[in-house]
Amino acid sequence: MRQARSGALTGAGARRVLAGSLVKRTAASSLILAMAMAADAPKEGDANSRTADAPTAGSERRIALKDASAAPIGPAAASPDLSSKGPAKADALTLVTASPSARAVRVMLECRERFASVKDYTCTFYKRERVDDVLTPMHVMTMKMRNDPYSIYFRFHQPNKGREAIYVQGRNNNRVLAHDVGFTKLLAGTMKLDPLGARAMENCRHPITKAGIGKLIETVLDRWQAELDDEESVVMFDSKIRLGSAPCLLIEAIHPEKKPEFMYHKVRLFIHAELGLPVRYEAYDWPAGPGDAPEMLEEYVYDGVKLNVGLHDDDFDATNQLYSFGRF
Numbered sequence: 001m002r003q004a005r006s007g008a009l010t011g012a013g014a015r016r017v018l019a020g021s022l023v024k025r026t027a028a029s030s031l032i033l034a035m036a037m038a039a040d041a042p043k044e045g046d047a048n049s050r051t052a053d054a055p056t057a058g059s060e061r062r063i064a065l066k067d068a069s070a071a072p073i074g075p076a077a078a079s080p081d082l083s084s085k086g087p088a089k090a091d092a093l094t095l096v097t098a099s100p101s102a103r104a105v106r107v108m109l110e111c112r113e114r115f116a117s118v119k120d121y122t123c124t125f126y127k128r129e130r131v132d133d134v135l136t137p138m139h140v141m142t143m144k145m146r147n148d149p150y151s152i153y154f155r156f157h158q159p160n161k162g163r164e165a166i167y168v169q170g171r172n173n174n175r176v177l178a179h180d181v182g183f184t185k186l187l188a189g190t191m192k193l194d195p196l197g198a199r200a201m202e203n204c205r206h207p208i209t210k211a212g213i214g215k216l217i218e219t220v221l222d223r224w225q226a227e228l229d230d231e232e233s234v235v236m237f238d239s240k241i242r243l244g245s246a247p248c249l250l251i252e253a254i255h256p257e258k259k260p261e262f263m264y265h266k267v268r269l270f271i272h273a274e275l276g277l278p279v280r281y282e283a284y285d286w287p288a289g290p291g292d293a294p295e296m297l298e299e300y301v302y303d304g305v306k307l308n309v310g311l312h313d314d315d316f317d318a319t320n321q322l323y324s325f326g327r328f
Helices: 012-040 100-115 183-188 213-227
Strands: 120-131 139-147 150-158 164-168 176-179 191-193 234-243 246-254 266-272 277-284 296-307
Touching: 100 213, 100 234, 100 246, 100 277, 213 266, 213 277, 213 296, 234 266, 246 277
Parallel strands: none
Antiparallel strands: 120 139, 120 296, 139 150, 150 164, 164 176, 176 191, 234 246, 246 266, 266 277, 277 296
C-alpha cells in the first residue's frame, strides 16, 4: 500500500465506511457550485449581464479610480491549510474518491469557459512574491483589465503610493508606460520599459504580460493537466470557504514528493462561487527539511471584481486626465 498522504484516509476499511457519505457530499458541493455559476452566467440580451457600475450610452466613459484598502491579505485571512488537517477535524473537507485530479482540471476548464464571456474587469489586486529568496511586502493596486487587445492598468496604493503603469499589447512599441513617485518621477517622467527588462521586472516573478485572471486560469490549467495524477498528487476540495462574505470553492493540490516535472509543492486556488472564476491563488515550495513549513512563493488576490464594466481605450491611455503620468 502507498504511504498515507496528508489529509487522506489511511486504510481501505476507513474508505469503505466513509465512501457513501463522501460521495454524497461531493455531489452536493459540485451541484451548489454549478448552480451558482449558472445563475451568474451572462445571457445574451440580459440586462443583468452587466454590472451595476457598467456605463450606459452617453455616460462618462472613463472608469474613475477608487482608493483601495491597504489592509493586508495573507494566509491568515483565508481558511486554514487543508493539508494540515485530518478528516475528523475538517468538517468542510471533501475527499473525492473518484479521480480528484480530474475534477480539479474539470473545474479549471469550466473557469476558462466562463472567462471567455469576460471582456474586461476592474478590481483591487494584492500580490506578494518571493524574489531572490525574500518574500516581498504586500503590494496593493487598483487594476483595470481588458482582454482584447490585452490591456492592463495599475495604480499602486502600497508600496510607492501613486505609481502607475500601463501596458497595451501592440501599442507603444509593446513597452510598459510607467512613472514612479517623488524625486524619481521628477527626473524620469513617464518611462517606456521593456516588459522583460530589469526595471520592469524589479521585485516581480512574472512580467506584466502575464498578469490577470485569464492568464492565471491558463497557467493553472496547463500545469494541472500536465502534473496532477492521483498516484502522485493529493487533491482536496472545500466548498464552505469564504473570502470576506463571498462563498468560494477551495482546491488544494499537493505534490508530497519533489520531482523535476513539478513546479510547486502545493497550490491553493479559491474559486468565487458567484463569479465562477479564481480570485485567490497561493503557491508554496517544498519544505526545506523534516518538520519545516513550506515557503510561500507567490500569492495573488483579486478583490471586489466587477466584470464587463465597459472599459475603453482612454482607460489605457497615459494622457487620461484621471492619471498622473505627466511628461514623456
